Amino acid sequence: MANITLKNVTKRFDKLETIHSVNLELCDGEFVVFVGPSGCGKSTLLRLIAGLEEITEGVIEIGDKNMNNIAPANRGVAMVFQSYALYPHMSVRENMSFGMEMRGESKENIHTRITKASHILQLDELLDRKPRQLSGGQRQRVAIGRAIVREPDVFLFDEPLSNLDAELRVDMRIQIAQLHKKLKATMIYVTHDQVEAMTLADKIVVLRAGHIEQVGSPMELYHNPNNMFVAGFIGSPKMNFLPALISDIEADNSVIVAFNGQKILFKIQSDKLSIGDPVTLGFRPEHIHLAKQEDGFHFDITVDVAEHLGGISYLYSRFENNNMTIEVSGENVLTSGDVLSVGIKQSDCYLFDQAGKTLIERVLPNR
Amino acid sequence: MANITLKNVTKRFDKLETIHSVNLELCDGEFVVFVGPSGCGKSTLLRLIAGLEEITEGVIEIGDKNMNNIAPANRGVAMVFQSYALYPHMSVRENMSFGMEMRGESKENIHTRITKASHILQLDELLDRKPRQLSGGQRQRVAIGRAIVREPDVFLFDEPLSNLDAELRVDMRIQIAQLHKKLKATMIYVTHDQVEAMTLADKIVVLRAGHIEQVGSPMELYHNPNNMFVAGFIGSPKMNFLPALISDIEADNSVIVAFNGQKILFKIQSDKLSIGDPVTLGFRPEHIHLAKQEDGFHFDITVDVAEHLGGISYLYSRFENNNMTIEVSGENVLTSGDVLSVGIKQSDCYLFDQAGKTLIERVLPNR
Amino acid sequence: MPFMSRKMKNSLFGYLFIFPALIGFLLFYAWPAGRAVGISFTDWNLLSEPYYVGLDNYVDMLEDDQFWNGLKLSAYYVLLNIPLQVMLGLFLAVAMDRLTKSLFVKAAILLPYLLSNVLVALVWLWMLDPILGIVNSLVSFFGLTPQAYLGDPDQALVSVAAINIWRHMGLCAMLFLAGLQTIPKYLYESASLEGVTEFQMFRKITLPLLRPVMVFVLVTSVTGSFQIFDTIAVTTAGGPLDSTRVIVYYIVQNAFSFYKMGYASAMSVTLCMIMLAYTLLQMHIMRASESDLN
């Protein structure tokens, strides 16, 4: 049993409070991804769970046992450090076997596990090298290897794939997913990669400046972000935000939003809204079409920069004084200065009140 | 003048040859991106150019001057280390000002540049911290800051954004692009991020195991990869490869390729091909449509795993015994076990001979 | 200066860096040492002119029982002294690093080293007095048999070693402690997550990464022990029954009591060679010039 509970966990470095009374429940066997802007406290949270930092206030429980006073060694966690923390004097093989040897695993056992892990991580030929003879990505893989050979109850991964190339990254991602399936261990995973977060997570925890902004499944966060921060943070390129107005409130929670001279009706709770309130419209770059859409907004934009990635292009554009990013798939030769007419479906729109809180609750697509 | 020339550059660590006689010419003011699998020698090349490693054989010239015996300090390069290499005893501010102080810049100059850089890098509030009090991403930004405040002739960036979140990453990418425009410095940039590579580069250098596989503009590499390795490496998810056969060769370089019982004519050099030769078909995931396409191949696949990322989904599927990745945009509820009929346009197909060399030379889209 | 190769430029810098030290070395070590080699081929009683005797001193030395005895005693002393001193020092250092950061403990451990050799010897001479000393009265208090310590030929050298261990243990600890600071803390974090015990961490992380300092401590403490003089001069003067007449004591005796500087020089040169050989071997075996941290 390795469910993890954080109750009012607070961490201060000297006077600087970095984690502010965080509450979180992670179930046994869950794959949890922490995301958040740089410096928001992801690594710190992992280190608190691992017991490498003492928590200033609050309680951390693993498997329903209070861990506050339990040494890291006895928490049953393995961690991939953001900084790798490889043993510089040990070969790759020794780096991986060290923990197992110290816990008295049998020689064969160690050998098989290392062979397997190094194969998965494509480290077979590097087993006898010292860390300083490895490239950045190779070091990172050793760090992963060191954690996975242990097969503990809880895995903590701190940006484990950041230094790997795209192909390897996809590979590794799949390997980690399989490992999770096989071991049924609880995994906490910090990443900046949207794809990793969306594909691996059972549950995503969005952090901002030491607070939890939202916890939910990837689709929940994508479709129903609590607020503009989460909406902006989940999805890449980032969601576009444009100012709009409440032009009318009809009965039955029917609210009419005016934008660019167009008025569209949204079915949303209207209690706290009043006519004339400014609201924010959100459109994801991938939802913007190069054509007017029936039932939706449309407007003209000017392309500032066009980035062509092959299969898709990003158009960094302007609408009035607002920046807009648009994703266009397929080949095209659009470029700076082009003026395009774009449209977006009503169902793809997000809407936020003045404080940034979401106004729309979407029903998730489900089979 | 900071054009960089590498002539037969070879690097051996002890007996291990890591860079094999590399030749490369980079023009002054060019933005060059090095990509390649983990451990292929990207960092080593940067270190050779910077003069931090002595080259075993060959010549490196910067601005037409042989640099082999020039100390790193006098090469006029700034580098962002993959490992950051911040000065642990100096505050963020001192880390950034050190290089300028060494070069005797004026106090005000230093101050303005640091203020500006720290603002761009969102480090304003961290200027008085020591590196050990920073998060991973913050450290990485300091490392970037240290390089850019220097405004040297040549920038070497070794995966400078790997530990930043998506939003910041886009920001930084744009900042670096602007910096490049402004300073007109030569920049060499190592990244694993496809988007960064495609959007920033004037020229991409694809490395494999210490060799250069191809040098070219992003679009060139995307559309006309020299070989299967480059084709597979550029673009994410990776290109799918399926076996096919030359079923007939007509005159005028018209070659008929048979795949899944369908025969399609390709206009390619037929000199070295003969009927019955196995060839490899390549389809990019983003080019596969969920409907039969006129003039193209179509076939049925079985979905193994479906990853839903919100705006798009990746379907990891099988066709006969080959893995296929398919990118599907828009909402959908496809899942494991679904059988789909997919199609691909002839013009989106890539074709490689037995040795993996490309058979199709495409004309680049151009306005 | 583009006409200079990198290596030459480095050499320029290198010599600039070591310049002051090199002057000191040449003036106060190299020159006297060279002179000593010269003197070792002469008969010189300090007061009158030396005269050349060729290898006589070395031949005499090989036939001199006292010389061999001195060497043997010195080696024995080193064996008594070093393992314990280094181990205790290491333990203290690790304890100070991992157990307590208390400044008091640190200062207390180094206190014995604050007293000069001679003083330490005098204090222990007093405390170890078999009849009047506090040690024997403690020994009797615990029901053990009082010993003669420095007066007993079988115990004298051991006692001297104990005195020196007492004085130098803190020094060793300080040196090791400085070495421990270079070991990144995250290695211990990483190891602790792997369920590695404190002792295993010590063996597998601390010890190997301490290697550069370990070589240093081994080399300096062994060669230092080989040169023990003050303590013996104060406590036993080479006695009882020559049981503490270690080689350097014998050398000094020859030089300043017997006025046989030539002979003393020959022995010094030989001793120096022995220590140098040991040092080179030790440094080679323990790869003294490499650090695993780089």
Next chain:
Amino acid sequence: VEIKYVLWDSNQLPAYQQCATDFSAKHPNISVKITQSGWDDYWTALSTGFVSGTAPDVFTDHLAKYPEFVKNNQLVDLSSYIERDKLDPSIYTDGLYEVWGKDGKQFGLPKDWDTIAMIVNMDMAEKAGVTLDELNFMTWNPQDGGSFEQIVRKLTLDKNGNNATSDKFDPNNVAVYGYQNPGAGGMLGQTEWSHFAASNGFKFQDKPWGSQFYYDDKSLADTLDYITGLAKQGLSADFKNTQSLGSDSMFIAGKAAIIPQGSWMITYFDNNVKSKYHWVPLPKGPSGKRATMFNGLADSIWSGSQHKEEAWQWVKYLGSADCQSVVASKGVVFPAIKGMAEKAVGAQMQRNIDSSAFLTMSQSETYLPPIAKNGARIDSTMESAIQSILLGKESAQEALSDANKKVLRYSK
């Protein structure tokens, strides 16, 4: 002109400082700078000074050290000055002047002398019923120890308070030792054994500077066997137990009732001993006489001195009655000039110290310490040999025979 003068005994410093002041008053153009440093450092500094040419002009010299200096021409021969200034050597106590000369040359003017006596803890003596009279007239022989041993036995007490005359005496649990031998004593045995041996007929050497030594003589072997025997019977502490703080400390601590010691220690004991004590003459030996080593220091001039004439003036003054009476009045040592010793004893009497035993000794049979080149090596050899006897590792006769052979080799 400044004359540099060095000495090692700080107890004497005030007296000589006084002399220097008086001297400068008489010789306004000469000032004397006195430096004192402890025994070991003293000789190191002196040797370095000789080698480098920076030694002091005048220094206090010791019999054990001066032969080597003479051999290497470091000392100024004073005979011509003595002749010129018509100095009368007979003013010095007999023997003191001669030992500083060789082959008609003179290397120092005597400044003081010392003899050996025994100090007795009178509180213990009274408790044991030993009278001062008995103590003043002890006899000794190597066979049964004479009255000396009887007294020692009475003074030796075990932990239970039994003295060594009793059957119940436990030699393994001694609380107070009747007599404590200070140690091995090297080639001199100055306080250790030479007085016993000499009163048993022992002689060190054929003559000063002579190359013949008699350490293998039976008289010495018997003496050393006797001394070793004392420890075996529990009358003295074992040699190995007395090597740290030594016999003086044992006496002061009340662990030893009688110890032999030299006259230079009079002040020290008076300052440190808290119980009642008395200096008594050494016992008479089989020869029927008391015997004591009669040793003395002298002032020598370094041959490298730039101011030999001024140095001589100072040495002459040090050896004169003017200075020595000052020294005598301080009562620290016995000055070399005849009659001054009595003055010193008188001065000590005023401080309630009875040091007449030393005078008594100086008037009994006296002998000079052996003088030879290679003294340090001979000393080292003898020290080892005697240690091995005292430790019971070797029989006295054997060890001494071996040692004497070596000694003869060195003294050639």
Next chain:
Amino acid sequence: MTPARCVAWLVLITMLVVTLFPLLFVAKTSFVPAGELYTTSTQLLPDNPTLSNYKKIFGLLSTEESIAAGGSGANINITTSMINSVIFTGIIVIVQTFNCALAAYAFARIPFYGSKLLFGAFVASMMIPSVVTLIPNFVLMRDLGLLNSMLGMVAPFFLMHGFAVFFLRQFFISLPKDIEEAAQLDGANSFMIFFKIALPLSWAPLMTVATLTTINMWNEFLWPFLIATDDSMKTLPVALQSFKSQTPQGQPDWGGLMAATVVATIPTIIMLFFFGRRIVESVQFTGGK
């Protein structure tokens, strides 16, 4: 607390007791009046504590009183010698540590011709018995006219010491290379790297060496004793040597000696507390990933 830690604590405390006990004994003896030295030698506290030993040290007793209190009659100018000691030690510690750090850095990081050989020679310098160096060095000082001068006193020490060079080099080889590489790219030459990077990162070893040198030099006796014959030049150990044995067989003035020890040691103890914090407050090498 784990059992291992408990055991470690126990051992540590035992060692502390063993370490401190003799020092308590020193302190105690310094308060014992002459004459009670030997009767109280097995006690932990003096029967009749006295300050007379300290008075002796500070010259508060006349010569006669001092002799009567079991001391020597030597005159000690403790303030002068204390000042001399501070100057002597200060010069050596600062200059020597600096020179040695320079040399050590070169040996660790600059690949110059002959560096291996010279480093070997520097290490070997520690093995030359002082018997061999004493006289030539003294003669050299005489020839240079430096006898009785501060320069003469510090000369053999302040330029270099094999111990410090060796020790510091062992640290410099462990400094993270990439940090120095970064500095190179920032345009720093070897001197700048040394001053701005290597030195600040090596506070712990530098302080350790400085502390040890301070202690050694504070206690250094023979050389200053030989060079400084003038009272006004004497350092503390030279001045205090008169408390050591005066005569071949004589006992030192124990009470005075111990009091002198206490007095002479106090400055070093203060220094220890002062620097002690710096010694372990080293920069952790966390500039990297």
